[in-house]
Amino acid sequence: MKLEKLDFFQPFLVVVAILVFLAMGYVGSFNYRFEDPLKAEVILTILFSCLIFTAGIIAVKRKVSVEKTKELNFLSEKLLLILVIVALILQTLNMVFLGGIPLFNSVLKSNATTNIWRIAYPLFLIMMNLLLAKYYDKKYLLLVVLGALIFGLNGYRTSVLGILGSSFITLYYLKKISRKLGIVFIAIIFIGLLGVGYIASQSIANQHWTLNPIELVFYRAAFTLEVFEKIIPLGGTTHGHILSMIFSSGSPRTFIGNYVLHYDVCLTSTLFGPVYLDFGLIGLTIQMLFMGAFLQLVHKLKKGIGVGIYSIIMTHTLIWIETGPTDIMIWFLYLLGLILIIINHNYIRLNKNQYN
Incomplete structure (x- = not known):
């Protein structure tokens, strides 16, 4: 495939960005924060998440087509x-x-x-x-x-x-x-x-x-992944409390700081942390499958205003890799994608042949 024909911002970019973030955090865990590197369980859980996300993308890519889009x-x-x-x-x-x-x-x-x-x-x-x-x-x-x-x-x-x-x-x-x-x-x-x-x-x-701006980036990646590392043994123990806070009141990130590290601090816990703490591996699997499929469907609708909406959702999904989906205002941006899908539902077709 020629480089100029490659779609650099297709949903697979999220997987690439996750792997880059993981690599940065692994390097940071050696150089700026830890005596020991990130545990294998963290790495394997994140790789598993990438596979499930990719499965969601492929399912929509093969089975769904869009004829055109509607302008507002x-x-x-x-x-x-x-x-x-x-x-x-x-x-x-x-x-x-x-x-x-x-x-x-x-x-x-x-x-x-x-x-x-x-x-x-x-x-x-x-x-x-x-x-x-x-x-x-x-x-x-x-x-x-x-x-x-x-x-x-x-x-x-x-x-x-x-x-x-x-x-x-x-x-x-x-x-x-x-x-x-x-x-x-x-x-x-x-x-x-x-x-x-x-x-x-x-x-x-x-x-x-004392860290310079570049070192600070690696440090933040390492620290955020360390938070996720501490979340894994606690998986599923909050029983949806973080999710309920997102759509009601309170500060999910501060709650995570108190619950995981036992002190009052606002923490980022990666794209995987909040849902894993709430619902364990099953919740993480559902979230990543949904995100992969949803992003791919909105990507198929990227014409006219769909271009702007896809760009917003893709960018904030990339941001979530570090921060985690804990802000209802950003979930509202995903709602834009849902509105785009509803507006164009007449033009979305399910392919009978899954390899189309």
Whole structure:
């Protein structure tokens, strides 16, 4: 297959990203945190998850076809542009009400995910990608960079990656990524992630980091995988409590910190940690099968606004590899994919021959 015909952002990318993250964590476990490397049980569980995810992809790839997709004509360029600007204004007001810039203050950062932010971030993310997908114009790339900057000031790398990563994938499928623009975009994403992560770590009270920005990335991967390592013996012992917290109230990540490490801290526990703690290996199997099949189906609908929606879901699935699916706001982005499927259900066909 020629390189230019290869679909770099198909769902199989998630498997590649998981393996890269595992390798980084394994290296980090030697160099920056542990006396012993990650246990074989962790590695085997993650490899098993990748196989199940792949099975979900293959099942949909072979058995489902899409004739065409439906456009939503009420989403005018003017409406989408107005909503993007409204989102930027809301996030700016959020920082005004907080009284400072959370990126430089760990206390402000802990309170930065307010209800205003919960509206502003998904609003910007969704409308920006739909605007690019439906009415691409080079000048809108300035809004992408501005959004990454303003939301990046909240101190969370995931916001920067969510905005820049999804926009990059949208532009890729629109065939608007030249080699020069691609290099610039990837450089901005890389520098943005390193910068936000490093600055935020330096602003944490009572912590003094000696790692450089690159070392910090390997350390975070190792630490997150260590959390999952400690979760495995506790698999299925929370009986769905984390899932119920996601769709009600409370902080799932803080609960995991208390339950697993026995101290009050907000923890990331990988894509696999929360569901494994709640439902064990059976729950993990169901989650990975669903994600593989769902992503592949949305990938088949990536035309028109479907491009923007797929880009958002793919990007945040990649983010979940470290953080875990513990935020109801991000599950809302998966709901967008479900809406896309429902809108286009008349065009989705089940192939009688599974090898089509």
